[in-house]
Amino acid sequence: MTTTVPASGQPTDNGATLRLASATPTAHVKPAPVASPTRPSVSLVIPVRNEARNVGWVLEQIAHDIDVASPTRPSVSLVIPVRNEARNVGWVLEQIAHDIDEIILVDGDSTDVTLITARHARPDIRVIPQQGPGKGSALRTGFLAATGDIIVMMDADGSMSPQEIRHYLHFLNNGYDFVKGSRFISGGGSLDITPFRGLGNWFLLTVFNTAYHAHLTDLCYGYCAFHRRYLDHLRLTATGFEIEAEMTVRAMQAGLRIAEVPSLELPRRTGTSNLHAIRDGIRVLRTVLRHHRTGLTGHLYQAARNAAKRPTGHPRRHPRPTHRPTPPPHRTHRTPLPSRTQRRQTTHRARSGHSLKEITCTTW
Template identity: 45%
Template sequence: MDQRRMNREEERSMERCANPKISIVIPARNEARNLEVILPELPEVNEVVLVDGHSVDQTVEVARKVLPSIVTLTQTRRGKGNALACGFEAACGDIIVMFDADGSADPAEIPAFVETLVRGADFAKGTRFHRHGGSDDITALRRAGNAALNGLTNALYQTSFTDLCYGYNAFWRDIVPQLKLPPTTVPALASGGFWGDGFEIETVLNCRVVAAGLKVAEVPSFERTRIFGETNLRTFADGLRILRTIFAEHRRYRARKRSGLSGTGDLTAQEIA
């Protein structure tokens, strides 16, 4: 570990506190019925940010009715990744918790994520594949695909992740600049959004926290089934997108490592194709 990296870690540690403010960021698109159930279940935190994905139901209205203190905004482009990036920018807490609106995430697990960060991790990564974790939702096909993609990522990055494609994570807000997510203020390209705007966001985050040299700790998590509605996941199309993401992020990582730069730069849909 070089001296500059040691200094950065010491500065982050000094700025962080044992009783951090918590922001929960919830990306949602047409999740009004689910929000009626999950919002009352959330623990008391400093802030809940709902990022609406251009819903055509009463997502925002329901959220405001159920939780009057909620902060609501509309994402600038399309896709879960863009919604999360908008939420990260809007969040004011010391710690950001990524929380799905479909009812699959158990709010009772949030304290475990926070404790993991307070104890020294930069990024607390949820995992369903721990003896204390599990899933009522994942299919055999998705489980096999996740295992293959997870193994590939571990081989390329020399990591030991157990769950690559899971969206229940938490991290200190001060690492957001190092993640170098696509700028939220830039309009979509004629050919589509930026790479990282879609469901590949979990993979992008996992790759970039490693590329940035941040400390990652896994947290056991149990995934519940969606309460209402149908998932927007497309097993084969999103699986292929994640595979491309792994290779693209690794190419970027190696290129910047050779040039002596840390972290990763922004990728567009054209660069990944």
């Protein structure tokens, strides 16, 4: 079937005139844009008091709802105290991943080739001399010199695997403030701890959990990481191995969110450890109890501690002078007392009937 289309301007079958569109485009007028209403500003008021473990999570959820741009990756500083670890430090530094921004080696006056080996393994390390004796002094020196947003601490004897650092960073980047390794949770373990040290660690951990109402599984392990912004709140003063317990105690008291990650403690590669189980265990116990000030047990311990420091007897308001006072320069004149013979004469004449005036004149 063939359909015939009439020319332009010719009437169609129904009498209507067919008009074709012109080849010249006609100008179209755009409608005026309608102004969209501005978004009202919102103020969020959150009252807080000692909510360090909760407010971070709350603010993170708010930031995600309002599409706030995620911050850049935090920088990481690794602090390693060393002293005569020439046979171990090279292996440790070679295992460290390259995403660690800063490696700080705190030298405790090494007498071997520790520093030469360390610089050969990682030319980018920073070597800082230790200020004060003990492991605690070395770590505090490294913490003050660190510039990264996150500080990680580990030993240089090869007992801690550097590959585990990423587990610590994962928890720190997801809401936690202080992360410590544990040898006694699923996935962790120790190939170096002795039964005697294990018993001591269990006792100290029980005291800590009871005093601070915590549920930790390991206390005396030096593989930890935390945000550098909390360094001033930790107020570290320990000089020995008890600094690991002091960091955990201070983190609990400051209200930091603490997480434990499984860690495998390997045997020391070479050399002997400077740890003394009994001596350092007593120092850890003192550290745990010294900072315990809450609850009935805390008040009782602090009262007993203050009583032990107080001297016997009641203190004097005005202490007795150590030297005798100097007599006044001018003394009043006193009449000398009569001798024994004069007293006898006075008594005899008084009995004989002399008057008092006569007695006085006769005797003196």
